[in-house]
Amino acid sequence: MFTGIVEELGEITAVENLPDASRFRLRGPVVTEGVGHGDSIAVNGVCLTVVEHEGDEFTADVMAETLNRSSLGALTVGSRVNLERPTSVGARLGGHIVQGHVDAVGTVVAREPSENWEIVKVSLPAGLSRYVVEKGSITVDGVSLTVVDAGPDYFTISLIPTTLALTTLGIKQPGDPVNLEVDIIAKYVERLLGGRATGSVQAQEATQ
Structure with missing residues (x-):
């Protein structure tokens, strides 16, 4: 983890x-x-x-x-x-829970530099948009980041100077691939709610 x-x-x-x-x-x-x-x-x-x-x-x-x-x-x-390296039990959770299990590969679409940070737009493969929300967490090439804007087939992230200097995201250019891992909590919630809905339907049918 x-x-x-x-x-x-x-x-x-x-x-x-x-x-x-x-x-x-x-x-x-x-x-x-x-x-x-x-x-x-x-x-x-x-x-x-x-x-x-x-x-x-x-x-x-x-x-x-x-x-x-x-x-x-x-x-x-x-x-x-x-x-x-993996985190240890009792250590500070500086980012969010990351499994190291890539969901898909996205592509850097555009970069918008400013004086103190940079906005990067990344394509979002079909099927993952439902797990990505504004101000939620996403992992891009192993970096825990906060989603700025979440679209149907893209999302944007804001990179501070430290991230630009100390990770590969500082050198990625439009067209470059990046590994994406969505928040595992979102996938578990979806699974649990889906199971509950199915169970509810079955219960209603059994009483009819």
């Missing part, structure tokens, strides 16, 4: 393409401190498992499902990535 507070900008140092997967080697001095085999690290919002680690680098296997459902397949040697 993560919170969407990126700890550092890492770098892809090697990519090994396998028949149905890829193996990445990544550099991240902060997230590799005390890391062990089997630990989890979020890479651009995707929860990956550490296979090997040496010094300030670690390797992780990315299966075909993850490559197809995220933007990780577009990464090459030299690509910068957002890295975050």
Whole structure:
């Protein structure tokens, strides 16, 4: 479990393409401190498992499902990535509850710079708009952000200088893909309300 507070900008140092997967080697001095085999690290919002680690680098296997459902397949040697270690029980929840399970890939549509922040518009794939609300939370490339405006097929976010400087969102340009994870609470609420409605209908039918 993560919170969407990126700890550092890492770098892809090697990519090994396998028949149905890829193996990445990544550099991240902060997230590799005390890391062990089997630990989890979020890479651009995707929860990956550490296979090997040496010094300030670690390797992780990315299966075909993850490559197809995220933007990780577009990464090459030299690509910068957002890295975050899992949160611990009792730690501050700086962002929001992030699973590291990407729902879809969006695209940066436009950037509107200003003196102290920048508004970024991101496309929203069909089926996800119902989970995105104004002033709600969304994860973009592993960064916990607040939705400014929620449209039928897009949303906007406001990026402060710290986010622009310390995450990949500072260098993403229109046309670039970004990993999206909607608020898991919204999906659970939808599921529960759907089940309640179904149960209510069944109860009424049973009394007729």
